[in-house]
Amino acid sequence: MNFSRKHLRLAAGLLGALFVGGVLAGCGNEAKSDEIKIGANFEMTGNVANYGAATLDGLKLAIKEVNDAGGVNGKKITIVDADNKSEASEAVNAATKLISDDKVKVIVGPAVTANVIAESQVATDNKVPVIAPDATSPDVTVENGQVKPYIFRSCFIDPQQGSVMAKFAAENLKAKTAVIYVDNSTDYSKSLGKVFKEKFEAAGGKVLDQQAFVAKDTDFKATLTTLKAANADVIFVPAYYEEVGKIVKQARELGITCPILGTDGWDDPKVADIAGADALNNTYFSTHYSDKDESVKGFVDAFTKEYGHAPNVFAALGYDAGKMLVDAIKRAGSDDPEAIRKALEETKDLKVGTGTITMDKNHNPIKQAVILENKGGDRVMVAKIMPDADWVGKSLPRGLWPPFFMYGSAE
Secondary structure: OOOOOHHHHHHHHHHHHHHHHHHHHOOOOOOOOOEEEEEEEEOOOOOOHHHHHHHHHHHHHHHHHHHHOOOEOOEEEEEEEEEOOOOHHHHHHHHHHHHHOOOOOEEEOOOOHHHHHHHHHHHHHOOOOEEEOOOOOHHHOEEOOEEOOOEEEOOOOHHHHHHHHHHHHHHHOOOOEEEEEEEOOOHHHHHHHHHHHHHHHHOOOEEEEEEEEOOOOOOOHHHHHHHHHHOOOEEEOOOOHHHHHHHHHHHHHOOOOOOEEEOHHHOOOHHHHHHOHHHHOOEEEEEOOOOOOHHHHHHHHHHHHHHOOOOOHHHHHHHHHHHHHHHHHHHHOOOOHHHHHHHHHOOOOEEEOOEEEEEOOOOOEEOOEEEEEEEOOEEEEEEEEEEOOOOOOOOOOOOOOOOEEEOOOOO
């Protein structure tokens, strides 16, 4: 998920420069000869602690499974975790500690985009690979057109979601017109709104209006009344669950009955708690996996057995990151960070918790998205969508659509 702020990137860069020069020179704890130490830099406290904690649970399960099976290359993997407190500056501190003091070979995390970008310079300067499980902004792995050599991810990127939902609206819902309602305080929402507009219009649709709110707003009725007057076929709301629940609830109270579409920021049970099951009928959103999908049943069952509850999307992506890492270490035949980095680049057709991953040239995984429908208090998978390998990580020119493989309703 993307909580990027441009000023955080600048602050992170300055902090990175300070820390790399001084702190990394110190001595630390050496790994035992029979273990491979990996770092887990996550949001364990602070405003997105639920994301970090769930992702770490998924990572721990993946590592437990390999250790229970005897480890990798004759060694057990040890996780050293550090709390970045949901802050970019603390993500730099945590990465510095993990590299300098704990001597980790790889870092998994953080969960959110701003914090991954913050740690990137420290990791790159010290040639330590990073796997970001949840950060969906393209800027995580590519900056100014250049691929960051040590930064990878295990989730798809924002443009894929915007394109997926535009195509779903045009082809599956047969929508001819749309309005867009974005969170102006997040790059995540604004970029998704931009991609949706571009791709929906490229498919022959027309965006009639675009409005904005900011995080923590609570009263959306005035703007929703404006959007209602446009009488569009669909409303696209690429935002996070707290505001989404209120927007959907208030839209239905105003008599807006058309489909409301969203992205993975909707993927939280709290949306239903806020909006109510009835209001959520006829809404759809893209996300990383569905626990109703038979192909991921093994992961869901294993996680439920380990933790006593079903995994959410963050746990699933943390598990994927762990599987990616284990596979890379195994193929590298070594715990050397440079060998692991090269192996991560060569990841191909790897079975993970949410499906199958092949790494593209921009260090983004080629993997499916799913579209879920909220229906009668449940979430029904209505499509599985796999982008073409040539499209992932690119911004297509206006009018070009990536090839997709669409699957029928899994209802």
